[in-house]
Amino acid sequence: MTRTWFITGTSSGFGRLLTEQLLDRGDRVAATLRTPEALDGLRAEHGDRLWVARMDVTDTGEVQRVVDRAFADLGSIDVVVNNAGFGVFSAVEEATDEQIRAVVDTNLLGSIHVVRAVLPHLRAQGHGRILQVSTAGGQTTYPNFSYYHASKWGIEGFCETVAQEIAPFGIGLTILQPGATPTGFGGALASGPVMPEYDDGPAGDVRRSLADGSFVLVNSPEKITGAMIDLIDSGEVPLRLPLGSDTYHHVRRSLVARLEEHDAGREVALSVVRDDLVPSE
Known part of the structure; x- marks a missing residue:
């Protein structure tokens, strides 16, 4: 079955690989990125099966215009992949205000802008899938990634809510959680001047292990994008899909620890219920 995909952040990494794999198998792709000329080679090879537009997800007006034009030109879009991302790699005091704003504007607000722009079209056509690219860091944490985690935990909470709201319209949403993968993303991480106060602790340990x-970046980017395609082909709509051995183990360990801590607070939690009400289990 031939499908039409709308993908953000297609200049490199998962977005570029996914675009290439989809075109090779005969699907249509609406690819958005800030530097459209980066896809000139693919356009020459695949012709009108590749629709390309410049789009910066931090520009709300541009997102709306590009999404509207994509649906008008292509008629129907089956899958929307929210992939564009930005990372800040620094301890909490090392990042600049501009870096903090950029990671939130891109990963959280940018993804929200795209979802809000596509939903009226998906509702009108009565079907569609949204794949939100998150990370293992959307459910667990690592030193030096506090602002990246803030944006990814935020978008996961947003998407978990939206998934409930849009299900009656025949629209499915899945949060994808890739682990550490050699896509070049690490080399593009923004960072600030290293503070010795943090370099002597966990933040410095993580910096040195990467250096x-x-x-180790244990996962295959080609296998991860292949798993995204397989998910759509399967018709299954899980809320989350872990992609990587590190994602599976690290997130599971985090969830178990959180559940244990949650259960340890049971007595205190129930003790604050109003006296005229029976505590609920």
């Missing part, structure tokens, strides 16, 4: 290669 010396002991932090």
Whole structure:
């Protein structure tokens, strides 16, 4: 079955790989990115099966215009992939205000802008899938990534809510959680001047492990994008899909620890219920 996909952030990484794989198998792709000329080679090879537009997800008006034009030109879009991302790699005091704003504007607000722009079209056509690219860091945490985590935990909460609201319209939403993968994303991480106060602790340990290669990027980017395609082909609509051995193990460990801590607070939680009400289990 031939499908039409709308993908953000297609200049490199998962967005570029996914675009290439979909075109190779005969699907149509509406690819958006800030530098459209980066896809000139693919356009020459695949012709009108590749629709390209410049779009910065932090520009709300541009997002709306590009989404509207994509649906007008292509007629129907089956899958929307919210992939564009930005990362800040620094301890909490090291990042600049501009870097903090950029990561939130891109990963959280930018993804929200895209979802809000596509939903009227998906509702009108009565079907569609949204794939939100998050990360293992949307459910667990690592030193030096506090602002990245803030944006990813935020978008996961947003998407979990939206998934409930849009299900009656025949629209499915899945949060994708890739683990550490050699896509070039790490080299594009913004950072600030290193503060010795943090370099002597967990933040410095993570920095050094990335620098010396002991932090291994264990997952295959081609297999991850292949799993995204397989998910759509399967027709299944899980709320979350872990993609990577590190994602599976790290997130599971985090969830178990959170549940244990949650259960440890049961007595206190129930003790604050109003006296005229029976505590609920």
